Amino acid sequence: MTLQIELNGVNKYYGAFHALKDINLAIEEGTFVALVGPSGCGKSTLLRSLAGLEKISAGEMKIAGALMNNVPPRKRDVAMVFQSYALYPHMTVEENLTYSLRIRGVKKAEARKAAEEVAATTGLSHLMKRYPRELSGGQRQRVAMSRAIIRHPKAFLFDEPLSNLDAALRVHMRKEIRALHDRLRATSVYVTHDQIEAMTMADHVVVMRDGVIEQQGRPLDLYDKPANRFVAGFIGSPAMNFIPAVVGEGGADVILDFDRTRARLALATRLPPGLAVTVGIRPEHVRIVAAGEGAFDIPVGVVESTGSATYVTSATQPELTVVETGRGEVKSGDVIGLAIDPKQLHLFDAATGNRIEAERAPVFAALPTRARRPSLQSL
Template sequence: MTNQIELSGVNKHYGAFHALKNINLSIAKGTFVALVGPSGCGKSTLLRSLAGLESISAGELKIAGELMTNVPPRKRDVAMVFQSYALYPHMTVEQNLTYSLRIRGVAKAEAKKAAEEVAATTGLSHLLKRYPRELSGGQRQRVAMSRAIIRHPKAFLFDEPLSNLDAALRVHMRKEIRALHDRLNATSVYVTHDQIEAMTMADHVVVMREGIIEQQGRPLDLYDTPANKFVAGFIGSPAMNFIPAVVAEDGSSVTIDLGTVKHTLSVDHQLQPGRKVTLGVRPEHITITSPGQGTFDVPVGVVESTGSSTFVTAETTPELTIVETGRGNARAGETIGISVNAAQLHLFDETSGIRI
């Protein structure tokens, strides 16, 4: 089967600045892909290159099997949905929806029918006569989505479409967008810097940093086996704890140094004694025990509870973050025991950051 979107060896330079570095990405039809990474890593550049709004400096970009090199944006048959909605303020919802069809020569009555059909799927039927200024943020975002859907594009390209919405609406809209994607059997590329959004919405997550793809795969595979320290720290919230460690004489345990706490932990590996490594442990994989009952004891610093979970900071160097379900028993200023499971530890090379 040909992929709906295929990038091979794609590079993009803005003058001397190398914004995309050898990007290889294959997206099968029907897939929801999330592009994540810190600000400035090249997410929008990649999306805009797909849409034809940026030209690429080297490599190949195909949509539905067709090479896009000389195809202008209008002819690419992809729809972009932005955070700013980009609705026409002087047009009603219906006119916003029918506009792109009308300029393509679709007859008035047919365009109106198409708008009504799309509005019914996106819950806008009762708002067709309103102007954008008369809509809530979520409703405007739905108009922007509808305007993309009405064109039956080969792919939907989303650039942080929900970042203007409040937290509750964002959670609601991400379910709505994913449900629409499934209903339309669409192919979607969704840019976000919110890794939770990426993890919950996507079939395939692409983690970028400084113009390169650090890792791509299924969301939980990235969580379980991050390829390097960067991905390990980026995926998962709160972020993974990183602890400097040295492989002990036996080669199957490491000595960690947390300032006041020094301890030896078994690891599921056989390594060169003396090798410097970074130990990674997720906050949710540390269990709190009574003092003396865990792997080692630590002093408790800040304790923050949201009701459903509690974040405990251990006052070590570096600090450790621990997440407990519920309210927990840790109190600031007290000592607790903590225990970790060797199977849930991650090891990275100290210098390269690559997973061991």
């Protein structure tokens, strides 16, 4: 595949503030890439740098093989879709769509034909004579996307385009954007703080924090093998559970210790005895069983039901969240057992937060409660 966008050692400073730190990213032609991370992580700065709205401080930025460091925005041949739609309020839908063509000298009839073709693709044909104020939020966003499509750019840049829409419309629009990408096979870079959008829409996800790329790859690769605790906690909903633990004296097991519960992870490979680690367990990989029948017991704090799923949160520190399909019978104040699939466990170094790889999946076994601490059943 041909590389459409290349970033090599890109840095961006705002005075003394280091916004982008040695960014290296290669995007193949026709790929949908999502930049995701918390507010202030640098994802929008990176997108604006691609568009030429921000000038990078160091490194190389290439689009379709051409160096873009000093190329002005209008000559980069990229189209940007903003969160605020950025439509001309005094122009009809048709005029909004044809404006970029008309200022480039395209004949009126040709521009109108191009607008009609794009409108048919995005479902706007019956709205061509309306003004933006006469459109819904979803329709305005389709106009903004259509205005970008009509230019046939080398890349589409989306800056949180769905943030202003309600929840149901966001779900609908993310399907539309992905379907549109599949039809056009254009290169798309999509900025979002919503990891569900990133996971469901993108071919390639880039997770950022504090101006650094923490991990990038296919969505399910990030879900299955997060590189560190930050990525593990950011990817997945509800977020991964984290429990502090210490490697046992023989180095062959890991002992969990939180509140009044202890349990042992028997490992297939040895780790340094006494090493402080964090055990990660996704809520959907935990099964509720009767007290005393699982790896360990926990008291129930909060139970939330959506009808199709039940979310159970423990009354422990740290909290543990469990997701059950359907409507469970667990209620606040109960003591339940947790059965955990050993193949779904994640280990992270407590000091660095980096993932610890093991040759085989650990085996989970119960460990008796220490005598000086009362059992949960006796509370």
